[in-house]
Amino acid sequence: MRLRHRSLHWCPPSAADAARMPLTPSEPPTLSAVTELVMGLMEPDPDLARVSGVQSADEVSEIYAHAAKPLIGLLTALGGNRADAEEVAQDSFVRLLEHWTKVRDYDNPEAWLRTVAVRTMISRHRRREVARRALRSPRANDPPTPSTDSQVDLAEALSQLPITHRAVILLHYVDDLPVDEVARRLCIPVGTVKSRLSRARAALAPLLTDEETSST
């Protein structure tokens, strides 16, 4: 049985995100639903009991079979850490499982899954960053000096970027999302996406080989 959509909302607002490809579950607003997800504090979907848990698990496991690995890859590139990526990916699948009665009707449940996962990773990283900054001396707070070595490893270069910039550039260039879609998924203004892309491109520019550059 296909269940009817609820009207959900994700910031920034778009009713279509809810009706066509909603990116958020329907919990009451809280300080940080994403953070709650990580901590396991979200209330379960009340509709869950209306659909067999076994059936939900079977259907989600099918998605897991083909989506888990690439999701872990994306999250590893985003967060720079495989263990974190696996944990966040699993948390996101738990979330998907808990909300499957709604998400299964969306046009693109995997987009929902990846958005939840990316935001969760950003949230987790930000918390750690806050803690790390708090423990550092002011001198250590200085931004890292960008490498001038054109052969610098891409992973290293990515790690020099703020995670919010990494998310923008990965969603834009790997997930192939337009700027406004990235903005919608990350709940930030379009202009912010464009400026972050600009800075991220500039930071990664030394990595591009001679094949794709020409002298000015």
Place this chain on the structure above:
Amino acid sequence: MTDLSRKLTEHVADVTPDAAPSFNAVLSRSQRRRRRRQAGWAASSVAVVVVGAVGFGGLLSVSGQDQGTTSVSGQDQGTTTGPGPSDTRHSSHPSTQSTVPIPPDTKPNTPPPVQFLAGGKTVNIAPYSFCWFGPEGDGVRQSGLCADGWLEDKDLVDVADRKAVDFWFAADGDWNFQATFSELGEKCPRRITVPVEKTGEGSFRVTPAGLAGDYRVDLFGRGRQGSVGAAFKWSTLTRGTMPQPDAYMGLVSGAGGDLQTYGLELSVSDLAATPQTATARVTVTASNGRSMSIDAHRKGSAQNCRDEGSVFFTGDRPQSQQFLALGPAPYTYDVALTLDGSTYAGQGVWPTDERKSERPYVTLTFDPPLPAFTGDN
């Protein structure tokens, strides 16, 4: 062919594991979570990590759960009768004040609420999403908290039908806000982003945007202490700032000192309406007069919801790469944009028209002008 997209995609592939953990791990995690909930372990406190002010003595506080629940959403907004400017309901000339007191119930290390007056009382709207850092200076290194959240439409605080929304934000320093209006009830609403007027120290005014109607208004503020997002519902009485069509194209970039391309992107927004059909042919001419044309592909029209009045195109990356071989900069971008049968000619020059903080995007100017949203069309 190499480009940033390919490199990033390869990098993601490189770090993608050969095998994922068993799905049983997800099921186990789900069961553990359910058991924790049933046991009441989670209680109702909000899980955030708060790092308190760190002086030379070290970490003073760490756990957000120790901080208790923080009022954030529209559901939780408090009302006080604290000091504040006069109620500006139906007033176009609200008073302002030089300093805004921080509400006494504001939690440490969290942003103050956005405040406005309603019915003679101060209404607090706590940000649903923020990154907030405390003071830096001698003896105090840094403190802060980040939280990502969202607010459903049904939980928005309704500021009713006032002519302008004046609000106050009790943060030090130079804060700037912008407001994004999204019409409520629309499937793919037009989103209109406008700057928020600063009317005094810590006081701001939002004026209507778009046609009169029921809107969700998302405030996005930045300042010395971080950034905040907050939202409210507003039924505007009058037509406000109408968006003008905006078009930009990205192709060639000079980042790193060498010319490079990240692929062609062409975005047009704030049109009168979303066109049923849209095509774009892009011609790039180098300074030596050599040129090349490609057809851009419209994206996202079928699968994803796009803002009303917007279209987005991309070009094949291998083809985009060939533009670099045309010759030296500057490059003139000519765009033949056809929207529902009407063709508009757009032009921009890289790097002359490059947007400073949005490199390598170039502003395109169209002739005839692109159809603007007026509410009458």
